[in-house]
Amino acid sequence: MRATLRWAHSDLRTHRGEALFLVLATAGIVASLLLATALFGYATNPWQRVFAQARGAHVWLHTDRAADAGELAALDGVEAVAGPYPTASATVAVRGTRASVELRGTAERPEVGRPLLSAGHWIDPADPDGVVLESRLARALLAQPGDTLALPGTPRTLTVLGIADSPERRYRPGEQPGLVWAPPAAVPDPGGQVIGLRLTDPGETDYAVQRAVTVLGAGAIGQVSTWEQARAEAQGDNRLLGQVLGLFGLGALLAAGLAVHGAIGTRIRGHLRDISVLKAIGFTPGQVVRVFLLLHLAYALLGAVAAAALTQAFGSRFPGRLGDAVGVWQGLPGHTVALVAVPACAVLFIGATTGLAAWRAGRVPPVPVPRPAAARGGGLSGAARGALGLRVLRVPVRSRVRGRGARGAGGSGVRGADGPGAPAPAKTGVPDPGEAAGVRELEVRVPPALVLGWHKAFARRPRSLAAVARLTLPLLLIVVAMSAWTTIDRFHTRPEQVGLPTALTVRADAGADDRGTRALLERDPRVAAAYPGVEVAALVPGQTATIALRGLGTREEPYPYALAEGRRAHGPDEAVAGQGLLDLLDVQVGDWVRMTVGDRPQILHIVGRSIEPENAGRVVSTSLDTLRENDPGLTPTLYQLRLRPGADPEEVAARLAASGPEGLEVHAVANPADGLSPLRGVVLGLIAVLALVGLIELLTTIGGTVREGERDLLALKAIGLSPRQITGVTVTATGCTTLAAVLLAAALGLPLAHWLIDAQGASSGIGAGIARAPSPGLLAAVGAAAVLGAAALAAVPSARAARRRLADTLSAVA
Structure with missing residues (x-):
């Protein structure tokens, strides 16, 4: 053992730089894998924790007021029912920031889908205007308990009593309204109601939705949201970050293992004499293998332990989402196991890749074998021998004659044409008396x-x-x-080019003057075009999910979709769809799809696939004229604004919000990047x-x-x-x-x-x-x-x- 340690110590002193690089590379790889694990845990576990503590509903149905929740409670597979709760759409504003919300009348804290208070307190029956905001909506409004929310267009105000976490779909500007729990008296004119279903088997969500639609009728259901959609939105970009870190961490681990394997193999080839000496003085093949294997395992173990310690101590101090992810991950039950398992697996993998090279060291004979005079494959090939004598450049050179004879412009790499074996002088017609009769050629050889x-x-x-x-x-x-x-x-x-041709979305109140609104928007010098449109929720065939049906632009002024496949929608009943919708319906470009908007069917011909960053790609888009053919009274409720190059979206949004009417809501288009x-x-x-x-x-x-x-x-x-x-x-x-x-x-x-x-x-x-x-x-x-x-x-x-x-x-x- 003493001889082994002395050999290892001598090797470490001789190759300090290589040892340091191996330790740093292992530390970086293990840190990447640990951060990937933290991001995966952060992407899934917080939502799972909230869902479990809140006894979240697996399905939320937005229906009309006539729907009977009692019939849903009697369905097979339904464990409990939340609601029905009266709902109304509204716009709230605080300190100049607006947001679309859903007011949900709840007299008491529900047992299913129970909001988890993170600040303030629950609704007080003695305060009819007191509300509780969903946490993401509160962050968007920068609202805190005690703030006053205005309802533009009305003299009413609401007081924020508390902020709560919910496992339901989160607030997304322009896509998903924020959730506001309010006393039933604060919802005077409800436009519908919402019912939550908690299932005994979450895997039967689609079947439960089909049964609910059959019982209540397709016309009674306006929107369906499921727990899978809420979980996917909660994971969001964190899952992508975790996938990227995990992929590159595993790739770097493989690269490091191969690099260590190559380093040991090269070191063995360079120390054949030393290994022979070790065996001559009594080292067994197993001891030689252990020397090389344990030495590199020590490097890997040092790097892995350093990475785990640094991640544990300073990981939560990383700026942004990485720090939040590590902080949440450190509080999860499986944190300690992952903190030990990931570095251990990395060390074992590196050890496995070095085992073969170390085994070769054990096979070195104790008596050095004389090296062959010429290594196998070491002789020069015909191409190499030809390249050594290759002439890659020939330039005819004519020397001026002074007196008797002509001296060649000799030098390095120059050979006279009048020497032995030189080519015949070139014939140039009439000889120049001041020019030598011979022609010299300049040769440039490939450097050996x-x-x-x-x-x-x-x-x-x-x-x-x-x-x-x-x-x-x-x-x-x-x-x-x-x-x-x-x-x-x-x-x-x-x-x-990635499905975001417009920078601002403008939403107007129902019944607003279309011509006046468009004139106001196009009057701004920084607005290049304003595309009117509507967006409604539609039920897919089978009535198991809700998708977004959009009508944007007109046939005279089509909306500039970013197409990845097919063509633009020009004719009647033509539309383009996102990848998420094609996957959901299992259709392709060229197929016809049928969907239901309220109690009206809508049949569209998918002629192209557009890049859709919103709503997980579950979007089908057509022109406003096509939707008007099915509903002549349809009026635009939103406008997509394409700005001129160099325009500042925030500045344009502030100017339009200040000059527009009360019901005008302007916000920037969310960029997934x-x-x-x-x-x-x-x-x-x-x-x-x-x-x-x-x-x-x-x-x-x-x-x-x-x-x-x-x-x-x-x-x-x-x-x-x-x-x-x-x-x-x-x-x-x-x-x-x-x-x-x-x-x-x-x-x-x-x-x-x-x-x-x-x-x-x-x-x-x-x-x-x-x-x-x-x-x-x-x-x-x-x-x-x-x-x-x-x-x-x-x-x-x-x-x-x-x-x-x-x-x-x-x-x-x-």
Whole structure:
């Protein structure tokens, strides 16, 4: 054991830099996996906790006032019923901020769907104007208990008594109204009612909705929301962040394992004599294997423990969502298990990848075997031998004749044409008396360092291909990360290409003058176009879910949808749909779909697939004229505004809200990339970790190339190569290996990134077609930086090896 420890200590002192890089790379990888675990827990568990504590309803039905909740309670599979509660749509405002809300009359705190108070207190029967706000709505309004809410257009006011968490669908401006619990007296003219169903089997949600629609009638139900929709919205972008972190963490773990495997293999090849000495003095093969295996397991364990400790101590201090996620994750029951299991699995994986290379060390014979005179595959190929004598440039040179004879413009790389074996002088017609009769040719040969370096890089094919593959993996993941960054950036710089052609949404009161409103909007100098429209909830065939049916623009002024497939809707009954709706209905572009709006059927022909960032892609869009054919009295209730380049949406929104009538509500269109802002920092951190792994592999490749070049040093000096040229051989070999890895990473990484991003877009409902690759200039710059950096790293050790004394060289190859 003492000899083992002394050997390990000597190895650590000799390779301090490599050991530090292995520890840092392992720490970065384990930290990424722990953050991914925290984000997954943050995405799901808080909602699950609220749902369990509130005894949340699995289905919420918005019906008319005549629907009987008693009939629903008698359905099979219904455990309990919440309500019915009278509801009314309204707009509330506080400190200049407005929001669409649903006033829900609840005299007492319900047992099913029970709101969990986080601030203030519940409704007081003695205060008829006291209300409780859902927490997300309260954050949007910046409201606190004690604030007064105004109802624009009416003299009424509401007082905020409390703020509560709810497992129902969250407030989303322009999509989902906020929830306000109020006394029944505060809902004087309810437009409908809401009923919640808690099921014995949550997996039977669709069947329960079908039974409810059958019992109450399709015309009685206006909207259906389920617990799956609420959970998906609660997970939102956190789930995507967790998926990205997990994917890149696993990829980096694989790359690090391969890099460690390559480092051990290269170290074993460079220390065959030392291993033989160890065995000669009594080390068994098992002891030799354990020396290498335990040493690298110690590096991995140190990095994993450091990552776990730093994440536990400082993870909650990360800015933004990452810090919140770690803080919530640390309070969950499975936190301790994950904190131990993730680093342990990473260490075991790295240990497994190093086991094979360490096993090879145990097979080294105790008596050094003389190296063959020529390594297998080490001889120069015919192409390499031809390249050494290749003439790549010939320039005819005519020398002026002065006096007797003509002297050649000789020099390095120049051979006179009048020497032995020279070609015949060129015939030029009338001779020039001031010009020599012979023609000289300038020859430029390929530098031998380039030929020998290229040959060294790819001479041993299995070993060379393995080195290229290990270096390709981190570079490939960097290309994927850069593609993710470019795609996110496109949502901000080119929103019209990802389904966000407009910047502002304006909502008007029912019955507002359409012409007057459009004139007011188009009068603003920063507004390029105003598209009138309506948005209603519709039941899909089978009546198991609610989708958004939109009528935007007219046939004369069509709405500029971002299409990923098919064509625009021009004719009657034509529409475009999001990926989420196509998946929900299991239809394709070209099919006809039937839906129900209230008690009126609507049949549309899907002619294109649009990129829909809203409502999980469950949107079918047509023109306002098409909806008017089914309902002639339909009037626009919203306007989508496309602004001129350079216009500030907030400034335009404030100006329109100030100059418009009381019922005019203006807000910015939600950009899904706004919630992905932490992903940029995550991508940068992942690129740094992957670059560190690639650096480890590059140092391993350089070290192996330098060691293998020691036996060729005498031969290279014997054929006349200078130390600078010998250095160029190693630098060229390293550069060629890196260049091959860069080209392979670009060739494989770009299609892989496109597929991964589009698959994520399709699963989220936005749809495929949002992926964008980095610019060719950026890819070229990253590739050039990798190649030049590799050459620069190889220059110092190769120059040191090229200037070694002959005695040292003889001892190394003996």
